[in-house]
């Protein structure tokens with residue numbers, strides 16, 4: 001049997017380590033999950049699930065969820081598409097809009113799923129390095145003449161963000177597909193979302209997820225916004241029942257609880273400031289972040305990977321990347337105040 005050459009060579013995405021979730025001593029700050037519980041409305045929705053509905057296929061278009069999202073973001077439901085996590089939508093976008101042998105450009109460093117999803121379709125992923133402060137090089141991205149550009153805004157794993165003006169400058173000279181992945185946008189204190197421009201630019205897709213600010217990683221719900229024409233192409237190609245009944249139901253409940261969502265985001269932003277101050281007190285260099293994580297460099301002579309390994313011994317998990325520009329740094333997701341205090345105490349002991 002013949003396997004496609006690019007599948008044979010594929011380096012698939014390596015997710016963050018998942019420690020035993022039943023161990024109450026574990027502090028998990030390695031996957032940018034939310035430290036706070038989902039909305040109480042999600043608990044209520046879970047209680048009211050109807051087992052009989054599991055016998056049937058779920059609603060194919062996730063129409064109720066599209067409507068709930070459209071209401072919150074003030075767009076038409078025909079400008080929304082839901083996916084089994086935004087990772088599914090990333091794969092779908094590449095499948096629909098890029099052909100084998102074409103090119104996708106993205107900053108470096110960034111979310112590495114873009115490269116694996118591109119490789120799965122035989123699409124080449126080229127990286128354009130950010131500067132020393134992790135600022136994204138827009139002219140550099142344009143120079144690649146790629147069929148698509150993917151930008152995480154605010155970027156991961158750096159936390160650095162681009163303004164609407166900077167993205168518009170790119171859009172005004174680029175006629176390929178621009179995907180702005182706003183997975184962390186709810187934690188950004190500036191108004192930088194591109195959702196309101198989906199009808200001004202028919203080559204723009206804005207990606208969101210319920211994994212981060214809605215605390216629903218485990219439900220796998222992502223969504224994106226684009227003009228009706230682009231959404232219709234994606235709808236043609238997605239799995240017919242890409243969101244299961246349980247996820248659709250609880251995602252609707254979470255989306256409708258805007259008050260709780262705002263409160264959670266506020267707590268994460270407060271804790272981000274708290275963690276940043278504590279790390280700076282310990283001598284860390286902290287990259288200013290607009291997300292639910294901090295990228296930071298340990299004080300002189302301290303090796304990032306060693307700190308991560310020492311923390312594992314006390315069941316605290318943070319993320320280390322051995323790649324260029326990141327190998328002297330650590331990425332720490334924002335926890336509760338209690339988790340942050342335990343982390344800081346352990347780091348102090350290690351130092």
Ligand SMILES: Cc1ncc(COP(=O)(O)O)c(C=O)c1O
Nearest residue numbers: 085086087111152183209211222
């Ligand atoms: C930038 C970015 N986009 C997308 C995702 C995936 O989100 P989801 O859980 O919706 O698949 C992540 C997850 O960490 C991410 O960091």
